[in-house]
Amino acid sequence: MTPDDPTTPPGRPLDLPNISLAPKVVLHDHLDGGLRPATVLELAREVGYPDLPADDAESLARWFRDAADSGSLERYLETFAHTVAVMQTPSALRRVALECVRDLAADGVVYAEVRYAPEQHLARGMTLDEVVEAVLAGFRDGEAEAEAQGRPILVRCLVTAMRHAARSQEIAELAVRYRDDGVVGFDIAGAEAGNPPTRHLDAFEFMRANNAHFTIHAGEAFGLPSIHEAIAFCGTDRLGHGVRVIDDITLPPGTDLAAESFDGVELGQIANMVRDKRIPLELCPSSNVQTGAVASIAEHPFNVLARLRFRVTVNTDNRLMSDTTMSKEFYRLAQQFGYGWADFERFTVNAMKSAFIHFDERLALIDDVIKPGYAVLVG
Numbered sequence: 494m495t496p497d498d499p500t501t502p503p504g505r506p507l508d509l510p511n512i513s514l515a516p517k518v519v520l521h522d523h524l525d526g527g528l529r530p531a532t533v534l535e536l537a538r539e540v541g542y543p544d545l546p547a548d549d550a551e552s553l554a555r556w557f558r559d560a561a562d563s564g565s566l567e568r569y570l571e572t573f574a575h576t577v578a579v580m581q582t583p584s585a586l587r588r589v590a591l592e593c594v595r596d597l598a599a600d601g602v603v604y605a606e607v608r609y610a611p612e613q614h615l616a617r618g619m620t621l622d623e624v625v626e627a628v629l630a631g632f633r634d635g636e637a638e639a640e641a642q643g644r645p646i647l648v649r650c651l652v653t654a655m656r657h658a659a660r661s662q663e664i665a666e667l668a669v670r671y672r673d674d675g676v677v678g679f680d681i682a683g684a685e686a687g688n689p690p691t692r693h694l695d696a697f698e699f700m701r702a703n704n705a706h707f708t709i710h711a712g713e714a715f716g717l718p719s720i721h722e723a724i725a726f727c728g729t730d731r732l733g734h735g736v737r738v739i740d741d742i743t744l745p746p747g748t749d750l751a752a753e754s755f756d757g758v759e760l761g762q763i764a765n766m767v768r769d770k771r772i773p774l775e776l777c778p779s780s781n782v783q784t785g786a787v788a789s790i791a792e793h794p795f796n797v798l799a800r801l802r803f804r805v806t807v808n809t810d811n812r813l814m815s816d817t818t819m820s821k822e823f824y825r826l827a828q829q830f831g832y833g834w835a836d837f838e839r840f841t842v843n844a845m846k847s848a849f850i851h852f853d854e855r856l857a858l859i860d861d862v863i864k865p866g867y868a869v870l871v872g
């Protein structure tokens with residue numbers, strides 16, 4: 494695209510430096526999937542963890558990306574053993590949480606919901622409450638620092654239960670216990686096949702009974718039945734990925750996935766329900782390619798879903814494993830599907846509307862931060 498090209502979107506060039514200036518919102522970002530490689534090395538040395546697969550930051554970064562590039566969610570998840578191993582003390586958790594906020598703020602993120610599974614951080618004797626408190630302290634440190642640097646960011650936390658394990662009720666209780674301290678919701682993650690959302694129905698019912706929010710990783714490695722359970726039986730507020738909802742959408746043969754509109758599309762009951770109820774899709778393009786949920790960015794249903802007016806949001810999932818940032822995800826989508834600032838603004842407003850903070854707080858960020866931020870870029 495060049496400035497003379499009539500297809501070039503208006504405003505500043507859509508390059509990474511400009512995209513990083515745009516206000517962005519991330520709803521799906523794992524704390525244990527976003528460590529800095531140098532921090533993994535330092536913490537491993539501090540806690541005496543000898544099993545890292547590389548001993549310099551650059552090689553370690555490459556190892557995470559390549560190992561996660563596996564085409565299988567199960568193999569992708571194996572890489573987390575190394576990050577979780579070095580996140581077993583309050584000081585390590587607080588540092589990782591602080592650096593997470595620093596990295597998000599430096600990338601122009603203005604609101605983030607960051608998740609992790611407290612039950613995976615008990616190996617050296619911390620309690621679930623101590624884990625949550627250490628992470629929240631790190632987020633508060635990061636927010637204060639960003640504020641002082643004139644780059645304010647609001648970071649809230651989701652606590653995740655591992656879907657193959659049996660602690661979801663406890664984790665849901667933890668979410669409710671810390672709801673006034675920065676935990677805004679609950680989630681389940683891990684290997685999807687064989688661990689359907691209804692395995693954790695009690696935990697979701699507990700959240701609903703307490704008027705509390707949750708999202709569910711569904712429709713990533715496993716398809717429509719998982720999405721159906723998450724919505725129909727569990728009553729999820731959002732879908733973690735949900736990308737396989739595309740399997741309930743019939744496109745005429747030969748449809749160009751990068752088109753601006755789609756004729757002759759048919760939606761099944763599940764796809765209609767997701768769209769009718771405006772259930773947010775936490776799409777994570779790079780991660781979806783790495784786990785084999787989709788074959789490539791070009792074949793990612795993001796554009797089809799966006800043009801069909803599903804409530805799509807753009808997310809990082811795991812910045813370390815995908816070697817990504819919010820800006821890079823936006824950039825990759827723009828390169829593939831020709832998006833401009835107005836599209837980015839729409840995806841960002843979609844995300845902000847879908848956040849688990851209160852309505853007035855969401856509205857304030859949309860009106861006071863997101864809209865003015867994009868107005869500057871559009872010019």
Ligand SMILES: O=c1[nH]cnc2c1ncn2[C@H]1C[C@H](O)[C@@H](CO)O1
Binds near residue numbers: 523573613653683710
């Ligand atoms: O995209 C994902 N799908 C399922 N599970 C995931 C994904 N990304 C991270 N996880 C797992 C691995 C982490 O250890 C855990 C908590 O953040 O969540």
Ligand SMILES: [Zn+2]
Binds near residue numbers: 521682710733
């Ligand atoms: Zn995830």
